[in-house]
Amino acid sequence: MDGQVPSKLLTTLSKAADIVRGHDFIQVYSHYDADGVSSAAIIAKTLLRMGKEFRITLFTTLNDRGIDIIRGCGAKCVIITDLGASYIEQLDGMPFDVIVLDHHTIISEAKRICYANPHLYGIDGMTSGCGATMSLLFAVTADERNWDLVQIAFAGIAGDRQHINGLSGLNTYLLSEGEKRGYIERMPGSLIPAGDLSEGLYLLTDPYIRGVSGSREGVSRLLKDAGIAEGKSYSDLTEEESRKLSSLIAVKLASQGMLQQSMAEVARDRYNLKGMGMDAEVLSSVLNSCGRAGIGGTGIAAGMGDRASFRRGSEITRESADQVVRCMVDLDSAGLNQMEHIQWFDTSDSGFTGMLCGIAMQCIGDPEKPTIGLNKSNVPVNISSRGMWGQLEKGIDLSVAMREACASVGGVGGGHKIASGGSVPPDKVDQFLMNLDGIIGKQLGSSS
Ligand SMILES: [Mn+2]
Numbered sequence: 001m002d003g004q005v006p007s008k009l010l011t012t013l014s015k016a017a018d019i020v021r022g023h024d025f026i027q028v029y030s031h032y033d034a035d036g037v038s039s040a041a042i043i044a045k046t047l048l049r050m051g052k053e054f055r056i057t058l059f060t061t062l063n064d065r066g067i068d069i070i071r072g073c074g075a076k077c078v079i080i081t082d083l084g085a086s087y088i089e090q091l092d093g094m095p096f097d098v099i100v101l102d103h104h105t106i107i108s109e110a111k112r113i114c115y116a117n118p119h120l121y122g123i124d125g126m127t128s129g130c131g132a133t134m135s136l137l138f139a140v141t142a143d144e145r146n147w148d149l150v151q152i153a154f155a156g157i158a159g160d161r162q163h164i165n166g167l168s169g170l171n172t173y174l175l176s177e178g179e180k181r182g183y184i185e186r187m188p189g190s191l192i193p194a195g196d197l198s199e200g201l202y203l204l205t206d207p208y209i210r211g212v213s214g215s216r217e218g219v220s221r222l223l224k225d226a227g228i229a230e231g232k233s234y235s236d237l238t239e240e241e242s243r244k245l246s247s248l249i250a251v252k253l254a255s256q257g258m259l260q261q262s263m264a265e266v267a268r269d270r271y272n273l274k275g276m277g278m279d280a281e282v283l284s285s286v287l288n289s290c291g292r293a294g295i296g297g298t299g300i301a302a303g304m305g306d307r308a309s310f311r312r313g314s315e316i317t318r319e320s321a322d323q324v325v326r327c328m329v330d331l332d333s334a335g336l337n338q339m340e341h342i343q344w345f346d347t348s349d350s351g352f353t354g355m356l357c358g359i360a361m362q363c364i365g366d367p368e369k370p371t372i373g374l375n376k377s378n379v380p381v382n383i384s385s386r387g388m389w390g391q392l393e394k395g396i397d398l399s400v401a402m403r404e405a406c407a408s409v410g411g412v413g414g415g416h417k418i419a420s421g422g423s424v425p426p427d428k429v430d431q432f433l434m435n436l437d438g439i440i441g442k443q444l445g446s447s448s
Helices: 007-021 034-049 064-071 085-092 131-142 144-159 170-180 197-203 216-225 239-255 260-266 280-292 296-303 307-334 353-363 389-393 398-407 426-447
Strands: 025-031 053-059 077-081 097-101 114-116 184-187 270-273 343-346 371-375 381-386 412-415 419-424
Touching: 007 077, 007 097, 007 114, 007 131, 025 034, 025 064, 034 053, 034 077, 034 131, 034 144, 034 280, 034 296, 053 296, 064 085, 077 131, 085 097, 097 131, 114 131, 131 144, 131 170, 144 170, 144 184, 144 270, 144 280, 170 184, 197 216, 197 307, 216 239, 239 260, 270 280, 280 296, 280 307, 296 307, 307 353, 353 371, 353 381, 353 419, 371 426, 381 398, 381 426, 398 412, 398 419, 398 426, 419 426
Parallel strands: 025 053, 025 077, 077 097, 097 114, 343 371
Antiparallel strands: 184 270, 371 381, 381 419, 412 419
């Protein structure tokens, strides 16, 4: 299956291209994350080149209200990217042309509308094709000259983390065509951040390096120890410098308890967007920050290649990275609170609880225990939880544990086995933690 596009998908996409050709105006809806913004930018460029007028609206999530908005949009042709899979039946009943390019879990097949989704052809949409992948395949089906947009698609692939353990499925096809046509270059990964080293190491939270991330002096000391002059970029390093610096980082990460497997994930392959002077993850984080900051239009323009929008997006990305690294330094110096089977922290007024939870778990936590992040400044108290694959293998299921523990104190919770969320009343936090610790203990006990 790798490296090929199923013929059923090609048929759907050519039909979609024909439909679009028959309209002057197209309404586009997409998701507000990096994949959704990439998808929207690909579609925008494609429509622009076709001489079409269009409008783009981003949703944080597609719900009943969003479906009402789509139904009443007044356009005769609607394209929905990175969303829609859970509403195919409702979309099927709308009295205008609808094209859905999604990759989320399929609930039903379409009867009337044009619906493309990797899952419909036996390809895993969680790992092997995202919204931007489907949008790019639509774009190149409409016109082969749109292959240059594969660079934007890689920002979407990186945004949905489909490149973490190597590319697969439809993404492999995008890579081989992108390489052949000179738009994408695969580069071996590294523990060293891309771009300017002083800045990159200071803001680094993937991985968080104790004493270096968030510390100007720590960064200078590390570069000095590696024999690297300040002001250098990753791409300026000699092989010797690069080897020295990454082994110093690896030693630091190992000493703070980070697993080899987690380091391997950090050192994943990078995808250079040739001629753009950046790799896919850099563009991805800019698009993601714009979407989350409520300036999705700037993100779409940045994806489409507008320099000023990209600079604005980079500033926002830098500001939020700065906040995250400061929160991580505080969290690291306070330490995680250890219970028998879980570890937890309170971020009080940070809006990054989920993100911090993931970083803390991978970089400074006990890899045996799920990590719980609380945000006590909210009423009810917001909770994030993250686990690791090794914990799941030992019987831990955070979806069940969070649902039960939250419910036991009058709250609600749930999600995925490996990452779950919830909320509980402020005066029940201690009881919640004790109950959760007990439930996780039982999950571990019953599987052995
Ligand atoms: Mn997506």
